[in-house]
Amino acid sequence: MEESAVRMKAYAVAFDEIRVYLSKGYYNGISSQFYIKNIENDELIPLNGDSLNNSSQDGFQEYVFHTNFTMGKVYKVVDAYGLSCYLDFSKLSMCEEFDELYFYDHNDLGNQYTKEKTTFKVWAPLATGVILKVMKWNGETELFPMKRQKKGIYFVEVCEDLELEQYVYLIRHTNSYEVTLDPYAYSSSSNGRASIIVDLEKVPCRQFDLPVLEKMTDMVIYETSVRDFSMSSTSGMKHKGKFLAFTELNTSTDSGNPTGLDYLSCLGITHLQLMPIADFATVDEKNPLELYNWGYDPLAYNVTEGSYVTDPDDGYMRITEAQRMVEALHSRGIRVVMDVVFNHMHDVNINALERTVPYYFFRRNGDGSLSNGSWCGNDLNTTALMCRKYILDMCRRWQVLYGIDGFRFDLMGIIDQETMKLVDAQGKALDPSFVVYGEGWNMPTALDEEMRTTIQNNLKTPYIGFFNDFFRDTLRGTNQMETKGYFSGDTYKTNDAMKAICNLDMFAKITQSINYVECHDNATCYDKLQISNYDESEKIRKRRSRLMMAAVILSQGVPFLHSGQEFFRTKGGLSNTYNAGDQVNALDWNRKDMEIDTTQFVQFLIHLRKNNPCFRYGSYDMIRKNVKTENINHRMIKYSLHQNEGEYKDFIIYFNASLETLQVEVEDGFQLLYHSEKGKILDHQLDVNGVCLAILVR
Incomplete structure (x- = not known):
């Protein structure tokens, strides 16, 4: 639609209030009468007692009316000259009473499959119509109008065997239908084209009896990317860039030293933190080698990333290959932490949440514009009850269906504390060893600072961990390449370094401190030292890196290592390599052979920590x-x-x-x-x- 040609707009802004906007280029924006028309029965009702609002919006004159309407019905607003437009209900989702009226606390959204029938439920309270579109393998397409029920639920039951059939919803909010995926589906086709129906009885999660994690300080976390882990020709793994690479046994470097799963077992880590494995937007799943991305650009939270699957159009592989990865790690006693990005999505306009319930799932400023504390164009509206429930539902799914043992929250400061506490409580109710931690940076989102899950507010969330940037900046230096920390030679920071090593009273609990000097963000320590300590020899710089790793592993709190840090991983001096490609990001396993002494040094330190509780005090x-x-x-x-x-x-x-x-x-x-x-x-x-x-x- 050409916006400059729009002469009239109408919005329901409260459940008894309509606002109409007439272009000032159309009869000076003045009309003596307005009507509301029910399209279903052509009933035309005058909007009497209209008031002319003196304010204007971008060349439009604003009118305010108080009237009644029925949700789910299609209405037009008509002026005195016969000009009309559809009444848009989208902004009702921002009303205070919206959650009270439409919160749905059942756990049956999405599709529920049996061989005899499949039921579909979608929460779309603002919609004026929803149609289920099923695309069958034989090329046929079937349309099933869905019936509106209480709480804004649309429902249909299809009495056929729909296993592995693809489907989308067609949702109407004004005069046209938009195509959207099912935000609760368990599987999808490549590149988010359609949701896929699967039989959950065919994908049970295999459980392993892992030793109880008594406290978070018993963890040794190791971060990697599914793609980076195996993509290099030096990895010795066949399933390069795939979930299944983690299931391969007896893989080795060119020199015959262990890589992959065998190497992780030898290293001694307790938790493997995987960078995002939920479906992200900027890698073509049919041509995954053409584009690279870390995955912090969510397309969907409910399904796995297709580029990590051997066939992204196979509805079952989407699930089972991720399950097999987790099972293989569990079989070696390694728990799996999933990096989740519940702070923003790649594109507000194309994702299933916004298309299902416009204006609801994304936080807004006072003027109605999108909050952008994430610097990604949008922030998830985690205080909205159905958004919070969706996060909880998805967290439960990853834990129960895939066997995930914890969550690392990206930009956790965007998310409110109540949501985070509920995620933690739900996880621990299912598994007392479950862990939750994340980035507690104070981002400028449209949420009261006292409600944000930030390091500054850590006393309010005592069971949730935080990446300790004081530890990082003091021992390594800030993210600016030239700055030094204590271990890079700034001995003026000796007292601060002592404080960082013990972490006394920096948090509500010592178990909250995630100690690190390197992660996927920013330059590796090896690369940073090339700049900050350019005047020193390679030998001295490597010894400084070893000191940093020793401090991470032996300090009080929770140690966190970046994959390859233990053999001086380099990204060629680049910092933010989120889309820099495999040549920069893929883990070069031959460096492990070159730096075997340092790798064995890290193994020794991890062994020391695990076998001596004085490095793991919990209070x-x-x-x-x-x-x-x-x-x-x-x-x-x-x-x-x-x-x-x-x-x-x-x-x-x-x-x-x-x-x-x-x-x-x-x-x-x-x-x-x-x-x-x-x-x-x-x-x-x-x-x-x-x-x-x-x-x-x-």
């Missing part, structure tokens, strides 16, 4: 009683730990980020477990070389 009280840090000569940190059980009774760890060699006194009974430069204790004295880690045990 600040335990840390205060048993952990101490000291500043040595304003350059080096002495990190002392005591425990009553484990491999050793006491630890003294020296982190020396300076270039100077510092001599320390060694107490009776302590032995040297590790020294970066293979130093020795002589006459109760130990030299801690520059850029060195020394671990003493008793």
Whole structure:
């Protein structure tokens, strides 16, 4: 429609109020009479007592009327000259009473399949008509008008065997029907063309009895992308860029060292965090090698990403191949955390949520414009009850159907605390070992700051973890390439580094602190040190990286590693490589062979953490009683730990980020477990070389 030619618009803005806009280029925007017409029976009712609003909107004169209408019916508004337009109900979703009137608390939305019949339910309270369109494998198309029920539900029952048939909804909000997918479907065809009907009895989730996770500090998280993990020719995996790569056994590098699942088992991690695996928009699922994207551009939350599946048009493979990946990881004792992007969607206008209930699922500013705290053009309206329920329903689906063990929330500060607490409570009710954590950055979304799930508000969400940017910036330096942290040589940050290592009183609980210096965002530590420490040798820069990894793994809180960090992953100096392609992002497994000493060093540290509870204290009280840090000569940190059980009774760890060699006194009974430069204790004295880690045990 050519907007400049529009002469009349009409909106229901409350359940007893209509606003009409007449172009000032049409009779100066003045009409002596307006009517509302029910299209179903042609009844024409005068809108009496109209009031002329003195304000105007973009060249239109505004009129306000109070009248009655029935939801689900089609109406036109007509002026004194016979000009008419359809009445648009979309803005009613922004009314305060909308949730009270239309919240639907049942769990039967989507399609419910049996061999004899399939029922379809879609929540579309603003719609004036919904048609189910089924596209059959034999080329036939069938249309089934859906009946409106209470709470804005549209329903139809089709008494046929529709297994693996494709379908869409045709939803009318004014005068035309829009095609949309089913936001509750379990499967879809490639590139979001249609939803697919599957028999859920054929895709049961296989459960493994994993040891109970007593507390979040028992975790060791390792982040990777499904695509990056296996795409390189060095990976030794056949299913490159696919879920099934994680199921392959006995894969190896060119030198014969383990890759893939076998490598993850050897490394000793407890949780694998997968970057988005729900359906995203910017990779062509039929031609996945043509475009690259990390996946933080959601197209649908209810189905898996098709480019990660061997056949994205196979309705069952969409489910089973992701299930097999999770099962394979579980069989090695590794839990799976799913990176979820419930803060925005790729495109407001084309996704099923907006097309099903316009204006409802996306947060609005006071003037009605879209909130954009995500910097992606839109924010999900998580305080809207059906939006919150949808997030909870999808979280439950990923947990129950796929076996997911936790969620990492992207831009969690966009989401309200009540929603996050409900997600956490639901997950733990199904599995006490379930974990929830995310990015607690304070984004400028149209939600009161006190309601946002931010680091600043962590006291209100004590069971949800947060990425600790103080830890990152203090130990590594900020995201600006040239800035230094303590471990890159800024010893003015020694006291702050001591604080970061113990994380005392930074959160409601120590279990909330996700400690990291590198993740998929921004440059790798190896690349950053090439800039911030350009005047140092490669050997020294690598030792600095090793110190950072040691601090991540041995500090109080929850350690988080980026895949390849343990063998100095590089992205060629680039930072935000979300669409930079496989050449930049694919994990180069041959680097693991080149840096095998560092990989084994990380394995050693993970083993040390897992076998000594003093690195995994679950309360600040335990840390205060048993952990101490000291500043040595304003350059080096002495990190002392005591425990009553484990491999050793006491630890003294020296982190020396300076270039100077510092001599320390060694107490009776302590032995040297590790020294970066293979130093020795002589006459109760130990030299801690520059850029060195020394671990003493008793």
